[in-house]
Amino acid sequence: MGNSITTAGYTFVVEESKEISGEDLGLLQEKLLQLNWGVQHPASGPMRLKVWVDGDEVVKVDPDIGYVLRLLEKLVEYRTWQNAIVNVERACFIDNFGTMTGYSIAAEKIAGVEVPKKADYVRTILCEGGRIVSHLIGLGSFVGVMGVHTPMQWALIAREKFLDAFEVYSGQRIATASIVPGGVRYEPTGKFIEKMVSAVDFLEKEFIPRYGEVFIDNPTLKVRSEGIGVVPKEKAVELGLAGPALRASGIPSDIRKDYPYAAYGELDFKVVTKEEGDCYARYLVIWEELIESAKIIRQAIEGFPEGEWRTKFPLKVPPGEAYVNVEWARGCFGFHLISDGGTGPYRLKMRAPSFANLWAMPELMKNIKLADVPVIFASLYMCHGDIDR
């Protein structure tokens, strides 16, 4: 089958056997060069992108995924209601609070359990912390594909303070397993609130001014990313984009405002949109969402209520179904949870936002040069663990 490798009964295709002919695509020349912007590449992540190139121009792009498949949705069926958070939180390791919150809200909807107010506020603070942490890495990797590694290093320094706060809260920095159906697992102590406030202080007083004066109006950054990968407003909804990519095309869709969950109904923030829909607009949306999240955390800490932080969740849940959306760092994450009266979920289906963004990417990569492939890829802000689950 062309240039392929057969080991242990499986066949891996390295190059397509039927070559893409230039005449089919309306070009003058016949042979096109297929580049594997592939799994072993400095900037691709665990995903392979087949890029057909005519000189310096890209003719066709075809993604190839499945390298991070861990069968999370199947593993959840072997767990109990409380245990399943361990699998659900590992969908993406950078922002794991959003996935746990979504699953917990879905389970509580089926069981008819009401969480106390304090748990809602703690969930909000943690989710916004996760969003900040994820956006910091998104900023760093977008400028990182253009050869400058300074933003990534500055962002990681600011991220450390947030990871310290998560460690004070739950004992772990990244895979915390701290939001369960029924509330949150640990008590939000004064030390946790202190660490969170100092992390947000560092972000607002040191990181944002220093970063904003160098990398926001940067001339070569704008030359490189303005006008590239433009998505007009109608096409954004048609393609099914999610998250910052959707909001950068002018559509003000944010689950925190449209269907409020946790404590978002009582907090005051604005939804960031831009009009142009190119890579630079997506970058600016991530930046401004970062600033908004810092304000949300401050508001939540000021209005922090008293009370319990965990209620009892029943061992067996009556049969039912629930679908819940949460606004994760990279878009709208959907959880479809089905229960048939047992001790654990019967089926969980996760709708991943990065999966939708990925399959919209070949549409954006028409008539561009080879050097624009990593820029568009990094601006769509995808997480590979979330594409494959």
Place this chain on the structure above:
Amino acid sequence: MEAWIKAIFFPGFVFLLVVFLMIFYLERKILADVHLRTGPYYVGKWGILQTTADVFKLLQKEFIIQRRANKLLFSLIPFVAFLMVAALIAFIPFSEHSYIVSTSFDLLVVLALVTGMPPVFFYAGWASKSKYPFIGGLRVVNQMISGEIPLWLSALAAAVFYGTLNHLQIVQESSILGFIILLPAFLIFVTATLIVTDRPPFDIPEAEQEIVYGFLTEYGGFNYAILVLSKLIELFALYSIAVVLFLGGFKGPVLPGILWFFIKLAGLYLFTFVVRASTPRIRMDQLLRFCWKVLTPLALLNLAFIILVKMFIS
């Protein structure tokens, strides 16, 4: 005897090696300072011996030649590049008495040798017989052709102003007035140097995120060390020429001449490293547009301006 000392130690091969190690170390340290981290710290005091350790590690590694690569060309290219670049150092006066040759056409030889580098790097990409190095080699040719013309025009503007191609005479006749009149030529020369030697923001032929390290992809071990060494020495040589032509070479009030030379060189290097930490790289067609529509007309205008000034002075 003195000739042998000059050829081997200063300014000879040992000097080049030491310069390579120190510049690499300084680049890592200054980049780390901008990134708010420490950089090399443990190997030797303040990490000075870190690059030496890295070079020794590279020397002991196996270098792999692909089965379908052109073996002779692939193995020879790094040494050819190193020889061409080492020959450049012979024409640079580091102080009044430490230079290897001083002829009446120094500048021409230097510029001609620099222009001879692009085919060598293209052959490095061609001999690898692999997709990504081939694209890197093509990009090298593209970029260097566009960057050579402003380099020649701005360097020759200085030669026109001083009326001679000999480096020693240029340094001796330099003055503050000369520096101010030649300032546009200096800026164009520095930009053209960055373009010709693939330094960020113009490091398109070795763009890691797009073409996996360009024409250097298949090189590993000793070959790789020599190729990177020759690229660094090329930059060192061009910056030394900039110091000699525009910044007054080894002239300075109190300290010995050679120290002033290295101080001025360090200033230029600091500028390069900080530019690397803050400017994203631009695309190939944007670079070509910039070179041919902006840089070359400016260099031509600058040459005309210098000729005008020369007419009025003499």
Place this chain on the structure above:
Amino acid sequence: MEAKEALKIPIEATKKVVRVTKALFAPKATEIWWDKGIKRELHYRGKHIINAELCIGCSMCARACPVNCIDMVPTGVKKPRAVPKVRANECIFCGLCEDACPTKPEKAIKLTDYYSMILEDVTWDKLTNYVFEPENLEEALEKAKKMEELLEKKKQEALKKKQQAQQAKAKAEAGKEKPSVEKKPQQEGKPQKESKGEE
């Protein structure tokens, strides 16, 4: 790209370069941590400590574990019926077993902040046999056995006394035809006294 805009780009880039050099004078963020000891916060999830004296053998921890790495090892006594044994190679240190343990005032299985779990000459056999076990198992079992023997003894004594009381009652029943109004309070007094003595 117009010529004027193209000229603005180097000027703007130089401005950004100047602003970046300000970072050269900012304090560094690198910390040296290995001579201070690894800091561990309150809820650090490290090695398990299993207290066999408090454990009641309900196996809630084994049911709560997501990766099924807790085995219940049966002991010989009645309480605890079985004690947990954690396979350290598979444990993900999530802490759900600690949440599920019902004993009061302290939990029988706890995650401490002990993090150094080093094996020498690691082979696959050694890894699969690396377990966290209750440390005071022998003493707890002895105590439990002693408790059981004590309880057995007390039970036997109570049984014997009950038999004696029944025999005495039967005798009294047999000698009931004789008028024994005076004997009744005596008989009633006897069993009461003896039952008090038992307690």
